[in-house]
Amino acid sequence: MTRPLQSSSTSQARVIAITSGKGGVGKTFVSSNLAYALAKQGKRVLVLDADLGLANLDVVLNLQPKVTLHDVFTGKVSIHDAIIKAPGGFFAVFAGSGLVEYSRLTQHIREQMSQIMKSLSQQFDYVILDTGAGISDVVLYTVSLAQEVLMVVTPEPTSMTDAYATIKVLTSQQQRDRFKLLVNQVNRSGESRKIQGQLQQVVDRFVSPMVPGKSVQLVLAGEVPLDKTARDAILKRQLLMEHYPQCPAANAIHQVALTLIKDR
Ligand SMILES: Nc1ncnc2c1ncn2[C@@H]1O[C@H](COP(=O)(O)OP(=O)(O)OP(=O)(O)O)[C@@H](O)[C@H]1O
Ligand SMILES: [Mg+2]
Secondary structure, eight states, X not given: OOOOOOOSSOOXXXXXXXXXXXXXXXXXXXXXXXXXXXXXXXXXXXXXXXXXXXXXXXXXXXXXXXSOHHHHHTTSSOGGGGEEEOGGGOEEEOOOBSOGGGSSOOHXXXXXXXXXXXXXXXXXXXXXXXXXXXXXXXXXXXXXXXXXXXXXXXXXXXXXXXXXXXXXXXXXXXOOOEEEEEEEEESSTTHHHHHHHHHHHHIIIIIGGGSTTOOOEEEEEEEEEOOHHHHHHHXXXXXXXXXXXXXXXXXXXXXXXXXXXXXX
């Protein structure tokens, strides 16, 4: 068991859900590296693997957790016993993989997750939820636990269409009117602005009218280039920010962290 830094204040964490419409766009990559970057800025950060049934944050961080959320849900341990120290001074809570019981949302999981979030919020400055992709009830529920949504999208048309569909559902179900957009795997600098513009246009036309009196805003949180080093790091199970801090993708994630700290 690793004890995180104890907070003397009662302040609440910023809870950020990192989500996407399409799978495999880089949510876990962004969650783990962003956590590292925020911790380097002196923030107390925890990443929770909210991809409950198909968790793999542990693989990306190259850690073998003995205790996971499954043990918390089944009452074997408290959430504090499931907090594990990750490289770079941030903390993580892992979930189990291949556990079919978490492919659907039950009242029990809802209640447990809600309690867990209350407890974690009091101990950290940032709680990052690395969610699954899409609009399953588990994903929508875990996103609902966050104040802020960081939508990860790549320049691929399928990723953009799925991001749009997810934004539409989150707007209608959760009355959200602000989404942060992170464009991952860009091919050239500045490409994210074009993607943000295109998505904002369809959102203005088809999503904003669903919430009378509001206009749904997509705020650009940054862009991360398609970087061979990022792929290599994942293959070697190394955290990019830790092992290749000077590569283009790591520099970009550092910028995203600074933007996030400034922009609430
Ligand atoms: N900026 C990047 N440059 C190059 N490769 C990248 C980049 N970002 C992510 N990748 C590659 O994409 C793969 C998928 O990333 P990741 O597992 O983080 O996606 P995900 O959205 O969490 O997937 P899932 O929906 O399955 O949870 C990684 O293994 C990595 O090789
Ligand atoms: Mg993932």
